[in-house]
Structures are given as structure tokens and as C-alpha cells.
Amino acid sequence: MTIMQSFTELVHQRQQRESAKRNRPVESEVTKLDVRNLNFFYGEKQALFDVSMTVAERAVTAFIGPSGCGKSTFLRALNRMNDIIEGAHHNGTVLLEGQEIYAPDVDVVSLRKRVGMVFQKSTPFPKSIFDNVAYGPKIAGQRNHKGLSEIVEQSLKRAALWDEVKDRLQDSALALSGGQQQRLCIARALATNPDVLLMDEPASALDPASTSRVEDLIFELKQNYTIVIVTHNMQQAARISDWTAFFYQGYLIEKDHTQKLFTTPKKKQTEDYITGRFG
């Protein structure tokens, strides 16, 4: 089974790279997010069926599955982005470090500051590079220019964009290339200092070079952040994630260590999907 072999190889390469970089266990086992029996509806239409899953802290969890299977819906349920969609409702629980995020007394705004999000299409605001990154801290009440500059510099450095833009922070963000814009959006998300970063196909609109930069970046970020990423690219999932969850038609079919899921899937549907027999 050559596809399986190639995945094994990818995972192996990655682990080598990882252990070479820092001496620490590949996966952490502390639960950051705990989702229980989540059903999700767009009006009448049910998009998620009884999904239960945990997301480990300081690790990368990838969601894969065919188009329309509910990956984005699930991801957006984790920072309540679905709240702004008319007619959307759900039942079940989503716990962030043990706290129900849908509890009536939860402040959505502070939840979203802790659980940041990066979208498939980069969405820079039509402002300067500086103002894009400073947006989050500014609305959070940070007014001090020196403080803002520090946050901006730090965030851009973490997003591996600083060297490319440090001389033109006042230029419009729209003048950046697609890959740079996406890293800018990552920097912007990091500037609010989240502990969880949700990424919905962050590299799908990028060329291979930019994709690999974003992947390297995700790799770096997981030291400090819990990362959940939706991807259509299974090689990418194999390269960057510690855990992989496979969704199909609104159901979570299985979630396992990436290596296990790609080499010895437990479910027939998973195997069919990763070997390219459907989807």
C-alpha cells in the first residue's frame, strides 16, 4: 500500500524534525477543549451529529474529511463564530479548560480573544500593516503606542513576517502578496494573545512556497498554542498534526494520533478516504 507508506514516511520525517528541534514529547496529553455530544443545526438542517472529541493542549489537531462534512462548522463552534449566523443553533457542551463556552454568562468577546481564528481566504483589513496587527489589542483597550508597537513587532516575528515588512509597517496591508497576507492574518490573530488558534484551511489559497512557510509557522506555534486546523490536504495533515480527526457527513468517524490514523485506521470509511477511494 504505497499511499500508506508515503504517509508513514511523512509522519516519520516530521517526528525526526520535531525531536531534532527540541527535546520534548511529540504530543501533550492535557485536554484543552472537550466537546460532548454536539449537535449543530443551520435552521432545520442538521450539520453535526453527536460529535464528541477532546483537543489536546499545545498540539496540532487536524480535521480532514470530504467537502461539506462539517469541519468548518465544528471549528467555528469552538469560538462561537456560528453565533452570528441567522438561525443557527446547537445542543451539547463545549468545554474550554472545563468551562462551558455556551453558558449564558460567558462573554463571547473575551472567548474569541482566547480562541483566535484564521480563515481560508486571507482577510486583511484595508488599513496599514501596523493597524491590522494592532487592531485586536486596540479594541481590547491598549492605547499606549509603545505597548502597541511591541505587540505588533512580537506578533509579526512569531508569524515569520517581521523581516519582510519591518520597513513598511505603514503601507497598506492590501499591497502584500497572498502568502504574506495570510501570515499577516495569523500575526493579527496572535496579537490578541489567544491560547487556542483555529485555522480553517489557512494554506489552501497559497502557492507551495508560502504553504511551507505557513506549515513551518504552525510547527513553531504549537510550542505555545493549541492549534486546530482544517485541511483538505492529507499530506499537510500528516506533516504538521499530532492528532487527526476524520469527519464524514456530519459525524466524527474517528480521531487518533496522526500516525495511527494514517497508517492503521480503525474504520473502513477513514481508510477509504485517506487512500483516495472517495471524497
Added chain:
Amino acid sequence: MSLANAVSPLTPPKTGLRLQKQFSWARAREAGVRAVLLGCASLSLLTTLAIVYMFLTEAVYSVTPGTTAFFQEVSLWNFLADTEWSPQFADKHFGILPLLCGTFVIAGIGSLIGLPIGLAAAIYLSEYAKPKFRRMMKPVLEVLAGIPSVVYGYFALVFVTPYALRPIFQSLLGIDVDIFNAMSAGVVLGVMIIPTVCSLSEDALRAVPRGLREAGYALGSTKYDVSLKVVVPAAFSGIVASFLLAISRAIGETMAVCIAAGQMPRLSLNPFRSMETMTAYMVGASLGDTPAGTIEYKSLYAVGFTLFLITLGMNILANWVMNRFREVYE
């Protein structure tokens, strides 16, 4: 198979087809429709050209021998610098300043009232209102836009001045309020431009892609943050253009200001006195007994031409802003 055959170079090409155009009713109709449409399109252009020609010959330089145009009798310097406008007196003065002053004071008051309210209404409709309410409000705004301006003028004269301005400013604050005054004209003008501002700004706001709003929310924004710090800046060019068009409309507005502000050319910034705008002067002069060929008659064209240049400038500026600052969203 058949497709491959059809494009195969081996198929012998057809020969002997006539390439010359032949008469057919379909083609004749096509040409007819085209001519009518072209005619309609040219009509507005020709009208504009004719108006400009008229302005030029009556105001700037007369082409008819033995007659003179306005600026051949009154120097441009007098026109721009004289502080009095009194064409109907024996001692005639043709200083445009009092009329410009009236126009800009009234348009200024109207803008101060109409622009913020119109923009706020647009933000409400685009960002806050339920779709149902929005669908209901749009026609209401159009009705507001469709009220004849003479109605607004009388509203200012018989309601705004006696029941709003006088009780507040005259009785309470002791400021004399003329029955004809710039303030009442400005107030109704503000109301009149709300639909323009609201409708155009709302279009601009709604053209901002949903992704930008979502990105805003994902960074921990409240609805207020998203509306004012993401959507409004992203729609900046459209909003400014709607402002400029509304101001240009306010400057050109005639009937309402003529009725409400009166016909007293005055170089003053006191909004509670009667003032005359350029448009109001033109109404007055053309209604009155103003024989063609007199300097008074020609002054109409000079004032009209000035007004034309101002509104043209505003519209060009609006277009420039639209193109210069447009954020392109695919």
C-alpha cells in the same frame, strides 16, 4: 467521433458563400434600435453642451454682434470681490459673495445635520437591522426622497421656524429669529439629503465582504467595533462619495431654500437672519420682470454658471474619491 470529423482539416470547406451584407428585417430592426438608443444617449449630452454654450455666450463672451455678455460689463474682480449684490437697485452691485455665503451657510447647516444622521441610519440598516426591517425601511426612505422640495420649504416656514426655532432660540436664548432664516432652510435641507446619504452609504457598507466582518468578530470585536472600526473604514470611499453627492445636491437645492431662507442677499454668518442663495436669486430674478438683454438678466447666467462650476467640481471630486480610494474586493 463526429466532433473530430467536424474539425478535421480533411473535410472539404464550403465554397461560394456570399460575404456581402444582405438586407433582412432583423438587421434593419437592430440598426433602428441602435439609432434610437444612441439618440437618447446623445440627447442628454447635447442638452448639457447647449446649456454650457448658453452660459458661455450670456455670461462670458457674447457672439452676437452689438451685444455684450455679463463679464464684458462687470469685471471678474468685481464679481468675486464686491461684498454687495444689488442688481435691482439704481446703484447696482454684482458681488457674488453674499450669494455664495448664503448658499454655503445653508448647505453647511444641512450637511451638519444630514450627513451624520444619514450615515448613522445607513450603519443601522446595514449592520444592526433585521433584514425584514431593512426591506421595510428602504421604500420609506424613497418616499422621503420623493417629497417635492416646495413642501419642505413650507414645512420650514410654517413649522420649523415658528414652532421649533423661535421657541428655543428667541424665547429661551433671546436671539432674534427672522421669519425667513438660514437655519430653518438648513434644517429641512438636512432632512432632504438624509435619503441620498443613507441609501448610497448603505450600498457601500453592504459591499464590504462578509469575511472582513467575521475576521473582526474573530478578534474579539463587539458589533460596535466591527461596524465602526472595520466596516466603515472599509467602505470609506463610498461613504465620502455619498457625502459629496449629497452636499452637491444641497448646494443646488432651490425651492425649499428659496421659500425658507428668503431673498435677502447678506454677507453674514448669522443663521437666524434671512439670506439668499444663488439658486434663490435665480428663481426670484426669473419670476420677476427681467427683460432679456439687461444686465440683470445676464447676471442670472453668471450666477447659474458659478453654481454649475461648483456642483460640477463636487461631482468630479466625488468620482475621484471613489476611484482613488476604492478598496477592491473580489
